[in-house]
Amino acid sequence: MARGGPAWRDGGLHDAAVVAGVVLLIAGLLFGRADVALLGVPALLATVLGRTRPPGERLTLAEEAAVGEAAGVIESTVQVRGGELVHARASAAGHRPTEFVARTAGEGGRSFRLRLASVRTGPQETAVVDVRAYEGVWEHDPLAVGGARRLVLPSSMRLGGVPVPRSLRGVTGPRVSRRFGDGNELRDVHPFQPGDRLRRIDWRATARRSPDLATLYVRRTFADAEAAVMLVVDSRDDVGPDVRTWRGYSEQRVDEATSLDLARHAAASVARALVEHGDRVGLIDMARESRPVPPATGRRHLRRVLHGLALAHPVGQPSARVRPPQVPGDTLVYLFSTVLDDAAAQLVRTWRSLGHQVVVVDTLPDVRPVTEPHLAIAWRIVRMERQMRLDRLAREGVPIVSWAGSGRLRSAASLEALARVAARKRDWR
The missing domain is CATH 1.20.5 (Single alpha-helices involved in coiled-coils or other helix-helix interfaces)
Incomplete structure (x- = not known):
């Protein structure tokens, strides 16, 4: 404006x-x-x-957001009109301020492009630009523009493969199912039966097995299908590497990713791997009572999932859910959580009791050493309780992948290993 x-x-x-x-x-x-x-x-x-000579038109500033939103980047364009010279100063929290002087004389004024790299995702504040204009001996009072909240989409990393459910859905897709139907994977060569399509006749096999053409043979294949996955983001809390910020009395640093930033990045990486393979992916935000994003595929749907991940944020105090989010019966559930309370573990057990496969992605960041004695004791108790929950889930057969900054590459390798194991279990031949 x-x-x-x-x-x-x-x-x-x-x-x-x-x-x-x-x-x-x-x-x-x-x-x-x-x-x-x-x-x-x-x-x-x-x-x-x-x-x-009187001065010209008044100084006016206008900020326009970038047309295309980039992951992890805040871009905008500032339009300056009025004066002959301007002295501008751009500042943002956690960044060094930048000052410059530019000439703006002309009918169209001058535009400046601002680009702010951000480690944090979700709703973030843009840079604030203070401008002072000069024209001859006249000076304009400084004006400021910017500081509005923008939605920063999460970035993603390329994964070689991710686990998908054993049961597939649909009559088309990139994967081979257990059902007979149209596909590219050969099952066997069988005598022609009522209901078989004529284009499935294998004339070479027929000539070899029945030279007199008394029996026709057809090629039967496995039907193609697609996998469906639900991404469940536990956005009830958002904690950073500094335990002192967990109480909410101090601000979190903008150059350190929080647990929700890690969850957005992990979920975006999994969603990207699934969509690029042609599978379906959905999204559930546990902190919001809005409708979940149903499983679908395609680049437009991936954009919708990324937008939903960026909107995920804590709402009020963390509370336990009376019933778990409803997911389709043939989907695999990815739960992105810090597992700081029993609610996440209870959800996993409920889903598994209903027959769902669940993969837990631990999104707690690397916590820095605590110097205060009382905070050190509190963090030790919370850490031990959290580790007990994770160990109990691991003994129950739940795959657990840590997505902290120090072991993110190992986490990607763990997902690829789980995908290979799941593929071997699904290969019934």
Whole structure:
């Protein structure tokens, strides 16, 4: 939105120019130096012309968001109109301020592109730009633009493969199912039966097995299908590497990813791997009571999932759910959680009792050492309780993958290994 400033005012250059011109004239007359006296004439003439010529249009600022949102980047364009020179200063939390001077004389003004790299995702504040304009001896009061909240989409990393459910759905897709139907995977060569399609006749096999064409043979294949996966993000809490910020009394650093940032990144990576393979993926936000994103595929749907991940944030105090989110019966569930309470473990057990396969992605960041004695004791108790939950889930056969910054590459390798194991179990031949 454009902002109009107040009227122009004398910036103090008039008095300085008059004093400089008078001093040069007097010095030239006293010392008999005509060249020195002539140096004061331009200053006096510029002062007179500047005072007689009124300033132009008021200074206006306008900020426009970038057309395409990039993952992990906040971009915007600032349009400046008014004045001959502007002195701008761009600042953002956690970043060094940047100052520059530019010429803006012209009918269209001048535009500046701002690009702010962000480790954090979700709703974030943009940079604030303070601008002061100058025109002759006139100076404009500083104006500010920016500081609005923008939605930063999560970035993703390329995964070689991710686990998918054993039971597939649909009559088409990139994977081979256990059902007979149209596909590319050969099952066997069988005598022609009522219901078989004529285009499935294998004439070579028929000529080899029945030269007199008494029996026709057809090629039977396995039907193609697709996998369906639900991404469940436990956004009830958002904690960072500093335990002192968990109480909510101090601000989290903008250059450190929180647990929700890790969850968004992990979920975006899994969603990207599934969509690129042609499978279906859905999204459930546990902190919001909105409808879940149903499983679908395609680039547009991936964009929708990324937008839903960016909107995930804590709402009120963390509370236990009365019933788990409803997911289709033939889907695999990815739960992205810090497992700081029993609610996440209870959800996993409920889903498994209903026959769902569940993969838990631990999104707690690497916690820095705690120096305060009382906080150190509290963190030790919370850490031990959390580890007991994870160990209990692991003994029950639940795959657990840690997505902390120190072991993210190992986490990707663990998902690929789980995908290979799941593929071997699904290969019934």
